Amino acid sequence: MSASASAARASAEARTSAGSIQMRSMSVVRMIVDWPLTVTPAFVRATRLMGVADAGTTRPRRTLLTMTTRTPREALEYLRAQVDHGAPFEPGWCKRKSRGAYLIESTGTERTAAVEWTATRFRVPGAWIPGAFAWWTGGSEGAGHVGILAHELGVLFTVDYPRVGHWNRTTIHDLERAWPRIRWAGISLDIDHVNPRAHLPRRVIRWDHP
DSSP states (O other): OOHHHHHHHHHHHHHHSTTSHHHHHHHHHHHHHHOOEEEOOHHHHHHHHTTSOOOOEEEOGGGOOOOOSSOHHHHHHHHHHHHHHOOOOOTTOHHHHHHHTTTOOOOSOOOOHHHHHHHOOOBOTTEEOTTOEEEEEEOTTSOOEEEEEOSSTTEEEEESSSSTTSEEEEEHHHHHHHOTTEEEEEEESOBTTBOOOSSOOSSOEEOOOO
């Protein structure tokens, strides 16, 4: 065998050997895809420092929370326009409509708001964050409810109250008085495993459900 052929064969064996850089790289890639890891995004670490939330997540990389098409500011502008000029829609789709305000795609399973609340990972107890999601369990059929917090304390955007099949702007107090069977659950930054926030606002307003 010539010297050049021997060198080529040795090079090929080195590229495919178990200890080679190529094989180690493949192992690293496989580990990244398959191995669950603990993720605490910067904005969640910030809430921990402020004592607002404790929401580190342990989940596969493929389900990490991501940005969406609309920012919270854009979603609130959209909701204000919908309250004034929005077309009517089928009632009973609070979670679908709340998700749609951010243009978040469906996960393929239309779980109720009461069930989806249990899957939220970025909860913010004791804080009022405009654009965050307000959740209830219970209700006449146990489906719960979800709406989106407005800028004003105690005010939110919600479907089906007081106008059925429309976006509305009302207060949490009035909503709960009209629907006495719903039970307050809490506030989260995410819905359907998606968090539309890149960061928390500079000033987090303290608020507790009365």
